[in-house]
Amino acid sequence: xxxxxxxxxxxxxxxxxxxxxxxxxxxxxxxxxxxxxxxxxxxxxxxxxxxxxxxxxxxxxxxxxxxxxxxxxxxxxxxxxxxxxxxxxxxxxxxxxxxxxxxxxxxxxxxxxxxxxxxxxxxxxxxxxxxxxxxxxxxxxxxxxxxxxxxxxxxxxxxxxxxxxxxxxxxxxxxxxxxxxxxxxxxxxxxxxxxxxxxxxxxxxxxxxxxxxxxx
Amino acid sequence: xxxxxxxxxxxxxxxxxxxxxxxxxxxxxxxxxxxxxxxxxxxxxxxxxxxxxxxxxxxxxxxxxxxxxxxxxxxxxxxxxxxxxxxxxxxxxxxxxxxxxxxxxxxxxxxxxxxxxxxxxxxxxxxxxxxxxxxxxxxxxxxxxxxxxxxxxxxxxxxxxxxxxxxxxxxxxxxxxxxxxxxxxxxxxxxxxxxxxxxxxxxxxxxxxxxxxxxxxxxxxxxxxxxxxxxxxxxxxxxxxxxxxxxxxxxxxxxxxxxxxxxxxxxxxxxxxxxxxxxxxxxxxxxxxxxxxxxxxxxxxxxxxxxxxxxxxxxxxxxxxxxxxxxxxxxxxxxxxxxxxxxxxxxxxxxxxxxxxxxxxxxxxxxxxxxxxxxxxxxxxxxxxxxxxxxxxxxxx
Numbered sequence: 001x002x003x004x005x006x007x008x009x010x011x012x013x014x015x016x017x018x019x020x021x022x023x024x025x026x027x028x029x030x031x032x033x034x035x036x037x038x039x040x041x042x043x044x045x046x047x048x049x050x051x052x053x054x055x056x057x058x059x060x061x062x063x064x065x066x067x068x069x070x071x072x073x074x075x076x077x078x079x080x081x082x083x084x085x086x087x088x089x090x091x092x093x094x095x096x097x098x099x100x101x102x103x104x105x106x107x108x109x110x111x112x113x114x115x116x117x118x119x120x121x122x123x124x125x126x127x128x129x130x131x132x133x134x135x136x137x138x139x140x141x142x143x144x145x146x147x148x149x150x151x152x153x154x155x156x157x158x159x160x161x162x163x164x165x166x167x168x169x170x171x172x173x174x175x176x177x178x179x180x181x182x183x184x185x186x187x188x189x190x191x192x193x194x195x196x197x198x199x200x201x202x203x204x205x206x207x208x209x210x211x212x213x214x215x216x
Numbered sequence: 217x218x219x220x221x222x223x224x225x226x227x228x229x230x231x232x233x234x235x236x237x238x239x240x241x242x243x244x245x246x247x248x249x250x251x252x253x254x255x256x257x258x259x260x261x262x263x264x265x266x267x268x269x270x271x272x273x274x275x276x277x278x279x280x281x282x283x284x285x286x287x288x289x290x291x292x293x294x295x296x297x298x299x300x301x302x303x304x305x306x307x308x309x310x311x312x313x314x315x316x317x318x319x320x321x322x323x324x325x326x327x328x329x330x331x332x333x334x335x336x337x338x339x340x341x342x343x344x345x346x347x348x349x350x351x352x353x354x355x356x357x358x359x360x361x362x363x364x365x366x367x368x369x370x371x372x373x374x375x376x377x378x379x380x381x382x383x384x385x386x387x388x389x390x391x392x393x394x395x396x397x398x399x400x401x402x403x404x405x406x407x408x409x410x411x412x413x414x415x416x417x418x419x420x421x422x423x424x425x426x427x428x429x430x431x432x433x434x435x436x437x438x439x440x441x442x443x444x445x446x447x448x449x450x451x452x453x454x455x456x457x458x459x460x461x462x463x464x465x466x467x468x469x470x471x472x473x474x475x476x477x478x479x480x481x482x483x484x485x486x487x488x489x490x491x492x493x494x495x496x497x498x499x500x501x502x503x504x505x506x507x508x509x510x511x512x513x514x515x516x517x518x519x520x521x522x523x524x525x526x527x528x529x530x531x532x533x534x535x536x537x538x539x540x541x542x543x544x545x546x547x548x549x550x551x552x553x554x555x556x557x558x559x560x561x562x563x564x565x566x567x568x569x570x571x572x573x574x575x576x577x578x579x580x581x582x583x584x585x586x587x588x589x590x591x592x593x594x595x596x597x598x599x600x601x602x603x604x605x606x607x608x609x610x611x612x613x
Binding site: 045046048132133161164165168171172175176177178179180181182183184185186187188189190191193194197198201202203207210 | 217219221223229231233234235236237239240241242267269270271272273288306307308309310313321322323324325326327328329340346347349350351352356360362363
């Protein structure tokens with residue numbers, strides 16, 4: 001079955017992102033540029049944990065609600081497939097995801113195979129230079145109209161920034177066992193300007209819950 | 217509870233707000249017993265630091281008694297008396313492992329804001345704008361302390377709060393400034409700004425082997441305090457005093473081995489240059505007024521060191537980089553890596569080598585805080601340091 005057949009009505013022009021790595025053959029490789037309806041984002045972070053442990057955390061798709069932004073439910077539907085539900089503001093987005101490549105401790109690639117989201121991604125885990133932990137690189141491609149992209153950016157978080165924040169939360173959780181948050185702390189009267197700033201700064205987007213049982 | 221809130225530029229108010237609750241498993245809640253206003257809070261008051269929101273609880277210098285801890289907190293328990301560092305560190309990331317606590321990767325929920333402005337994000341801070349995390353501060357009756365296994369320092373002696381409170385920021389900041397100045401035995405060190413950080417930098421410079429410290433300020437009470445610590449005082453506001461000439465005159469033309477800029481982004485200079493910065497910042501053509509930094513770079517001897525504990529927030533204008541290069545100077549700066557300094561400095565206080573409480577000039581209540589921000593900003597009433605008792609209704613100053 002070809003990739004085009006797999007990905008129902010909305011066809012991915014390319015099978016999947018590949019070569020997330022920023023260096024190939026001794027040369028720096030820039031991330032793919034947006035175009036042809038595709039939007040790309042590549043981001044990487046150094047995490048103080050083993051590649052095996054980080055791979056296992058990422059591969060355990062149902063636990064992604066702990067750290068994956070705005071993701072309220074992930075249900076495993078098969079060996080390689082899962083059903084994802086995201087809440088963007090008060091809009092519910094659902095899609096099926098399928099794992100395309102699975103190399104334990106090294107790499108996972110996936111793509112959507114139907115639903116409200118048309119995306120494909122890859123994550124690689126490699127030892128950081130000098131034994132400084134594990135470098136985790138995410139390359140994500142998605143298709144979204146300019147209007148939808150703008151509306152998500154204004155109402156909450158730019159989808160590209162969302163990918164970066166998800167990796168940041170993944171890292172915080174892996175390194176500390178929690179995700180830093182400020183929702184629910186005391187403050188004086190906010191007023192209209194403060195509320196506008198909160199939205200502009202992305203503070204109205206809920207922080208994922210983190211792994212450990214919430215305190216209190 | 218009562219809390220001091222930022223309500224806009226030049227607008228600080230005390231409000232009744234909800235009590236903080238545990239939000240994460242490594243959180244602790246403190247009943248604040250003493251808190252202070254920091255000179256850097258005046259930068260927020262004056263609107264120099266972006267991403268403040270109306271209603272933000274101020275304050276990053278505080279201590280208290282542990283009221284409640286989250287499920288994963290093991291280092292402190294209810295009833296412990298602790299001082300809290302103003303920078304929040306996770307203890308586990310690459311930077312915490314290198315003891316660069318102020319560069320922690322994991323404690324700023326709004327890291328993306330700082331990345332947009334500065335390229336990288338530092339750690340979260342209490343009560344110091346949303347790009348620095350947006351954490352509610354400690355000028356309040358209670359405060360939530362995240363990552364409580366890593367930051368809070370237990371005080372297990374009977375020293376009064378006032379003697380240990382400044383371990384939360386200004387004492388370690390002044391000490392790190394002196395350490396960053398690479399002081400060698402016999403060195404001459406010049407310090408711009410004799411507020412609390414400057415005072416601790418002067419004391420620390422002597423502790424680290426300086427033979428002589430030159431203190432630069434314009435307020436008599438601060439200069440007198442510096443003189444009592446053994447510094448030579450230069451009052452730059454006095455007629456006929458040029459700081460650069462003074463520093464050459466007293467060092468045989470060599471210049472100080474190390475210069476410490478404990479002023480930061482709101483320098484006041486009496487000359488044309490000072491006017492230049494005032495006009496440019498007023499017109500929003502420049503974000504900071506780096507007058508002290510310019511002088512420090514110009515004054516330092518060939519191959520000397522400029523250490524910068526003063527806070528800067530944006531793009532700087534007319535920095536004499538040619539002089540910096542020509543003399544081959546070293547510059548070292550940044551938020552204090554608090555967690556490395558608190559325990560050793562507590563030992564110094566316990567031994568009686570230093571009494572940090574000698575900088576306090578005013579003791580106030582939370583209700584009096586808004587007025588005192590103004591008083592300190594306008595440099596009235598000879599303020600050197602303001603300490604707040606959050607539970608007092610009225611305190612004799």
